[in-house]
Amino acid sequence: MADYRLMKGNEVIAEAAIRYGCDGYFGYPITPQSEIMETLMLRKPWEETGMVVLQAESEIAAINMVYGGAACGKKVMTSSSSPGISLKQEGITYIAGAELPCLIVNVVRGGPGLGTIQPAQSDYFQAVKGGGHGDYRLIVLAPASVQEMNDFVGLGFDLAFKYRNPVMILSDGVIGQMMEKVQLGEFKPRWTNEQIIKMYGSWATTGKTPDRKHNIITSLELDSSRQEKFNHKLIEKYKVISENEVRFEEIACEDAEYLFIAYGSSSRICQKAIEIARAKGIKVGLLRPITLFPYPTKKIQSMLSKIKGILAVEMSAGQMVEDVRLAVEGKVPVQHFGRLGGMIPTPNEVVHALEEQIIKGK
C-alpha cells in the first residue's frame, strides 16, 4: 500500500535515506537543514537497518567521513547549507578525484559569508561549475517539491554508483522547510558486504584478499602525463553523463511565445506566474531543469524557433542565466529576474518582470 505522509522536505531526506538502504550519514548542524540529522537521530536507524548516523565535529570532518565510507563501497551521504557546503569543498573535490559515489544535500541559504538563514539559490555556480579546485563536475539534482526531495535520494545514489561520481541535491530553504504530501518509498535492504564485494570489489577498500591486488583510493598522480590521461577519462565520463542524464520538466510550453526557465522553488513561483500571465493573455510556459549538471542545453535550443524571449528566474544575482545564455547563443533575448538575500519573489513580481524586461524589452 502506498505510504503517504505530510512531511517537511528536510525530514523526507532523512526518511528516504533510511528507506533506500543508506549505510551512513555524517553531518554538522546548520539552519535551514538541521532537521535532516535531527530526524535521523530520532528515528535511530542503527537499530532498524544498521545505518550509521554521526554528528561530526565539523563539515570538514563530515565530508571526509563520507570519503572514507564511500571508499568502502558504502552508500553514504552528508547534508548541509551554504556556509557548510563551502567548508566541504576540499573533500568534495577529493571525492570527485578519487571517483567515489556519494550523496551531498545542500539546502541553500543566502550569502555571501554567514549571510542569512532564509532561502536562496545563490550556490548554483558552486554546485554546477566546480566549487572546489580542479576540473571536475558534480551531478546536480534540483528538487522542486517535497516529493522530489524523497525521490532524488534514491535517484542520487543510483547515479552516484552508476558513474562513480558525487551527486548533489541542490535544494533551498523553501523546499527544505515546507510541508507537503509525499509518497514515501518502499524499504530497500542495505547491501551486504558480499554484495558490495561483488559489485564494487574491483575498486572499493573491502580488505585485500589473495585473489586480487590491493585497492588504493587516491586522487594523487605525480606523473603529469598520467594525470592528464585521468583528466580526459573524467571529461569522457561527464560527456556520457551529459548525453544520458539530462532531466527537465515542461509546463504550458505547447503554445508558449515566452519562456520562464527556473529550477527548484523559483519554478514553483513561476507556475503561479504562468496562471496570472495567461489570464492577461500572455502565452508563457516554463522549462524547469531538474538536472543542473548536466544542463538541458539541447532542450532549450530545440525550443528557440517558437520563443520570443526568455526570463530566467532564480533567487540569485544571476547565475543559472549564464547557462541559458550559453544555450541560446544570442538568438532570442534572455533576461534574469531574481530576489536576493533570502527574499522570495512573488508571482506578480515575476509577471511584471516578464512584461517589462522581455515583452516591452526594457
Add this chain to the structure above:
Amino acid sequence: MADIKEIMKPENLVYGKSKVLTDNVMSYCPGCTHGVVHKLIAEVIEEMDIQEKTIGICPVGCSVLAYNFLDIDWQQAAHGRAPAVATAVSRLKPEKIVFAYQGDGDLASIGTAEIIHACNRGENIVVIFINNGIYGMTGGQMAPTTLEGMPTSTSPYGRDIKLAGHPLRITELIAQLPGTTFVTRQSAHTPAAVRKCKKAIRKAFDNVEGKKGTSFIEVVSTCSSGWKLSPVKSNEWMVEHMFPFYKLGDLKDE
C-alpha cells in the same frame, strides 16, 4: 670458500622482508624514520595474519605514497583528515582493523580538530603519528612541533616563541581524552628502540582487534633532509634535543 648457494638456505635465514611489504622502492630519504615504521607495521600485520582485515588511511605528507609500500587496501586522505576518514571506515566496517598514519603537520596543525575528536569519541582505530618536527614533504617548513630555536625554511632564524608560539606536545593532550586506551611515545633510532616501537604497534593493533578504543603511537622521528643533517647526525640531534622535550614512554595504558 663456501658457495653462496650453500649459505642461502631457509634454515639459515635470520631476517627477511615482510610479505606485507611490496617490492616498490621506497621514496623516503636515507635515514628517514617513515620507512622503518612502515616495515614495523607490515611485520605486525603479517604476524597477526590480518592483511585481509586491515585498512590503512595515509595522509598528505611524505607518507602520502605509503599505499605503494604496504600490500593492503588503502585510502589516501586529505591533509589532516585521516582520523575522520578512519572514523567512517571503522564505523561502517567494524570487522576491519583500521589505522591512520599521519605526520606532525598533518596531525598536530591542520588536522588538530579531527584527531582530538576521533580520539575523544574513542574510535576503534590505531593512530601512528610520525613527529619529525618539520614539514618534510613541502621542503622543511616549520611544524607545530618544531622546537624553540630550531631553524626551518619558514623560521630561518630559529623558531621564535613570541612569533610562532610553543611547540605542541599533542600526545600529552591526547592522553587526557577518555576515548584513548593506549597512548605512547616511541622512537626508532636504535635496534632496541625499533624493537620497543614494534611492541607498541603490536599492542595498538591488538587493542583494535579487542575493540578497546583509540590507540595512539607517536614516533619521535628524524628528517635528515629537512633538518639538513646527515642521518647519523640527525639521530644524535634528535636524542640531544627532541627527547628532552618529547619524553619517550607510555603516557597511558589501560
